[in-house]
Each structure stands twice: as structure tokens, then as C-alpha cells.
Amino acid sequence: SQQGEEDPQALSIQEGENATMNCSYKTSINNLQWYRQNSGRGLVHLILIRSNEREKHSGRLRVTLDTSKKSSSLLITASRAADTASYFCATDANTGNQFYFGTGTSLTVIP
Amino acid sequence: ETGVTQSPTHLIKTRGQQVTLRCSSQSGHNTVSWYQQALGQGPQFIFQYYREEENGRGNFPPRFSGLQFPNYSSELNVNALELDDSALYLCASSLMGTSGVGAYFGPGTRLTVL
Numbered sequence: 483s484q485q486g487e488e489d490p491q492a493l494s495i496q497e498g499e500n501a502t503m504n505c506s507y508k509t510s511i512n513n514l515q516w517y518r519q520n521s522g523r524g525l526v527h528l529i530l531i532r533s534n535e536r537e538k539h540s541g542r543l544r545v546t547l548d549t550s551k552k553s554s555s556l557l558i559t560a561s562r563a564a565d566t567a568s569y570f571c572a573t574d575a576n577t578g579n580q581f582y583f584g585t586g587t588s589l590t591v592i593p
Numbered sequence: 594e595t596g597v598t599q600s601p602t603h604l605i606k607t608r609g610q611q612v613t614l615r616c617s618s619q620s621g622h623n624t625v626s627w628y629q630q631a632l633g634q635g636p637q638f639i640f641q642y643y644r645e646e647e648n649g650r651g652n653f654p655p656r657f658s659g660l661q662f663p664n665y666s667s668e669l670n671v672n673a674l675e676l677d678d679s680a681l682y683l684c685a686s687s688l689m690g691t692s693g694v695g696a697y698f699g700p701g702t703r704l705t706v707l
Contacts, residue, residue: 583635
């Protein structure tokens with residue numbers, strides 16, 4: 483079974499708008515990572531946040547982590563058509579990169 | 594593009610058959626993990642190989658087995674294929690002891706079981 487759930491399942495926005503997606507997980511973690519997947523292809527690592535961090539930025543990406551609520555959010559600012567993809571959160575319970583993925587959010591950015 | 598390669602790209606098998614999928618890891622990595630991704634779902638962890646031994650397993654039956662070779666490449670074997678085994682199979686390579694730097698995923702093998 484999946485480790486976590488993501489919300490929303492699907493999101494459609496206009497180019498230039500911000501996109502926010504949320505992830506909830508069930509057990510204690512060492513870190514949480516976000517990945518992007520284009521059209522059923524391989525996963526691309528976007529950003530990692532450790533369990534002792536609350537917020538992290540990378541370019542147009544901002545990730546928050548609330549370990550008390552077992553939840554994380556990914557914000558993509560100033561979205562582009564090329565951001566159209568599925569986004570997954572993945573948790574690692576310090577098992578050496580053995581990830582448990584959420585159900586994913588399908589993002590469509592309309593030019 | 595990562596340095597992780599997988600073969601074949603696509604594969605069609607019939608129920609009851611056996612299949613072998615292959616993965617070559619990123620240069621400098623010594624660990625390979627395998628994931629199954631059903632259509633519309635997130636990837637599910639099958640198992641991980643490190644130092645040529647299984648180093649963790651998800652909720653998959655024993656008919657899913659694997660190997661890791663001295664050059665760190667890996668195989669996933671599935672026996673007695675079932676229709677529900679139809680999925681995208683992803684491998685990911687990483688360096689043991691570097692939890693927290695992510696893993697590099699290959700492009701996947703699309704398996705269809707008829």
C-alpha cells in the first residue's frame with residue numbers, strides 16, 4: 483500500500499500562476515523528497531527536505547514540512563507549460579533510499 | 594537524463610510466463626532499488642540490493658526476485674506472471690550511506706501481461 487496521499491489528485495492552472503500540492507504520510511521519516519514524472523517515464527528528483535527542517539527553497543520550488551501533522555507541501559511559483567507533469571512525494575525512514583511514494587498530483591499548466 | 598539505463602523499454606508477456614528486467618546503475622552508485630508503478634498510481638517499493646544481497650523488501654510475494662552483480666547492475670525477475678503485474682517497472686540507483694541526496698531513476702520498463 484502507498485505510504486502517503488497527495489492532494490489534489492489533479493490540478494489545472496494558467497501559465498504564470500502558482501501551483502500548490504500537498505502530501506500526507508503515515509510514519510516517522512528521516513527525509514521527504516519530491517519527484518516529477520513526465521508521461522509515465524522515469525522520475526526526476528526535485529528537492530529534499532530533512533525531518534529537522536521546516537522549509538526549503540530551490541529556484542521556483544518551495545517545500546514545507548510539518549512533522550507534527552505528517553504533511554508536506556510543494557509550491558511551484560510562476561508556472562510554465564513545461565511544468566506539466568505528475569508530482570510525487572516520497573518518504574525515507576532512514577532505510578537507505580528505500581522510498582515510499584504518495585499517490586501523486588497531476589499538474590496541467592495551460593499556456 | 595540520469596546515467597541509469599533499463600532494458601527492455603517495453604515487453605509483452607502472457608500470464609504464467611517469466612520475465613527478467615535489467616538495470617544499469619549510475620556511475621559511482623552501489624545500491625539499486627526496484628519499484629512497480631501501476632497505471633495512475635505512485636511507485637511501490639519492491640526491494641533493494643546492496644553488496645549483491647537483498648537489503649530490504651516491500652510487500653511483494655517471493656515470485657519477485659532479484660540479483661545484483663559485481664558491477665552494481667541488477668536484474669528483476671518475476672515468475673508466474675499475473676495480469677496485475679502489468680505496470681511500469683522503475684529502478685533507482687543510489688550510494689549507500691547517503692540517505693538524503695535522492696536517487697537516480699531509470700526511464701522504466703513497461704510490462705504488459707496478457
